[in-house]
Amino acid sequence: MRYADRMSQLGTETAFEVLAKARALEAKGRTVVHLEIGEPDFDTPAPIRAAAIRAIEEGFTHYGPSAGLPEVREAIAQYIAKDRGLAVAPDQVVVTPGGKPVLTFAVLACVNPGDEVIVPNPGFPIYESAVRFAGGTPVSLALREDRAFRFGAADIEALLTPRTRMLILNSPHNPTGSMLEPKDLDEIAALVREREIFVLSDEIYSKIVYEGKHESIATRPGMAERTIILDGFSKTYAMTGWRLGYGIMNPTLAKHVARLATNVYSCATSFVQRAAPGALHGPQDEVRAMVAEFRRRRDAIVEGLNAIPGIRCAKPSGAFYVFPNVSGLGMKSAQIEAALLEEGGVAALSGTAFGSNGEGYVRFSYANSIENIREGLRRFEAFAQTHANVTR
Numbered sequence: 001m002r003y004a005d006r007m008s009q010l011g012t013e014t015a016f017e018v019l020a021k022a023r024a025l026e027a028k029g030r031t032v033v034h035l036e037i038g039e040p041d042f043d044t045p046a047p048i049r050a051a052a053i054r055a056i057e058e059g060f061t062h063y064g065p066s067a068g069l070p071e072v073r074e075a076i077a078q079y080i081a082k083d084r085g086l087a088v089a090p091d092q093v094v095v096t097p098g099g100k101p102v103l104t105f106a107v108l109a110c111v112n113p114g115d116e117v118i119v120p121n122p123g124f125p126i127y128e129s130a131v132r133f134a135g136g137t138p139v140s141l142a143l144r145e146d147r148a149f150r151f152g153a154a155d156i157e158a159l160l161t162p163r164t165r166m167l168i169l170n171s172p173h174n175p176t177g178s179m180l181e182p183k184d185l186d187e188i189a190a191l192v193r194e195r196e197i198f199v200l201s202d203e204i205y206s207k208i209v210y211e212g213k214h215e216s217i218a219t220r221p222g223m224a225e226r227t228i229i230l231d232g233f234s235k236t237y238a239m240t241g242w243r244l245g246y247g248i249m250n251p252t253l254a255k256h257v258a259r260l261a262t263n264v265y266s267c268a269t270s271f272v273q274r275a276a277p278g279a280l281h282g283p284q285d286e287v288r289a290m291v292a293e294f295r296r297r298r299d300a301i302v303e304g305l306n307a308i309p310g311i312r313c314a315k316p317s318g319a320f321y322v323f324p325n326v327s328g329l330g331m332k333s334a335q336i337e338a339a340l341l342e343e344g345g346v347a348a349l350s351g352t353a354f355g356s357n358g359e360g361y362v363r364f365s366y367a368n369s370i371e372n373i374r375e376g377l378r379r380f381e382a383f384a385q386t387h388a389n390v391t392r
């Protein structure tokens with residue numbers, strides 16, 4: 001059978017593939033320390049679970065509007081107004097099954113074949129995948145270790161062409177944990193607001209911050225109409241399997257995105273949506289406790305990695321990933337990913353899963369218990385000792 005040519009343009013997220021390989025090894029009796037998958041290991045807070053169960057009992061088991069239930073759009077608009085300091089009307093909110101559809105739909109709605117989209121490299125692999133699938137050209141914005149994996153307006157300016165249609169920002173950043181600073185946002189906003197460029201601001205890790213405060217570029221003058229904020233419940237409330245996210249965008253784009261939703265999945269699950277207002281506006285103690293625990297783990301994994309000869313690890317400001325430099329092991333990152341799992345029993349991702357600039361790095365997710373992190377570090381150290389050809 002022949003399949004459509006466009007499928008060759010669609011990328012993937014290798015975290016799911018490494019997870020499947022790790023599970024296969026576990027089925028054969030091996031133990032694996034899971035540092036590959038990007039999801040909190042905590043349970044969804046009880047009041048959120050109760051709200052969804054109540055919604056099922058109340059009959060929220062039918063189709064709803066494609067852009068989301070009106071009361072849920074309203075609650076999200078109020079939350080964004082309060083949290084980001086950004087006036088948002090409910091018709092600017094689209095509720096989606098996870099944050100991912102916001103990304104793919106925004107690209108499908110804004111990017112024509114041949115248009116260029118500036119994407120962080122390393123960066124979340126679905127950005128490049130969505131752009132290519134839409135017929136666009138991803139243009140790499142390099143994030144470098146010697147600049148704390150940050151960049152400024154001048155780096156973006158150097159990449160602009162008449163075909164540039166969109167800029168994708170992600171702060172806090174997957175896979176490096178870096179964050180843009182307020183003045184970076186000022187300068188980037190000043191650069192793009194004079195041009196016909198959308199900014200997709202992926203703020204899915206906005207509440208998982210250890211240093212500084214998250215701000216949205218949408219708050220800068222002239223930016224609200226051209227910015228699409230992607231956020232959701234997966235990471236902040238440990239709700240990855242619920243599939244609940246949202247986009248904030250201008251009302252015209254919101255209509256386009258809702259029409260894409262009508263075509264693809266009709267609406268986000270109604271009773272799942274009903275858990276959103278309480279999650280956003282109720283007590284945030286469990287979120288704070290989760291972030292405090294992530295901070296403890298971050299400190300442990302950064303310290304542990306830096307103690308291993310040949311490994312160097314920057315301290316991330318947000319999200320729950322570290323992106324250590326492993327070039328001292330003298331192996332390609334993809335080889336390390338494979339051998340570390342096979343020989344070392346540690347599941348991690350090659351830096352190249354996040355783009356070509358990820359060569360020389362691996363990504364560990366520290367969304368795992370401190371005991372498992374310590375065991376992962378022990379195993380990685382033994383692996384590094386076997387393979388290192390450089391000593392510091």
Ligand SMILES: Cc1ncc(COP(=O)(O)O)c(C=O)c1O
Nearest residue numbers: 098099100124174204232234245
């Ligand atoms: C940077 C980034 N954006 C978006 C997402 C999508 O999350 P979800 O679709 O679960 O809301 C993820 C998940 O890993 C992510 O890391």
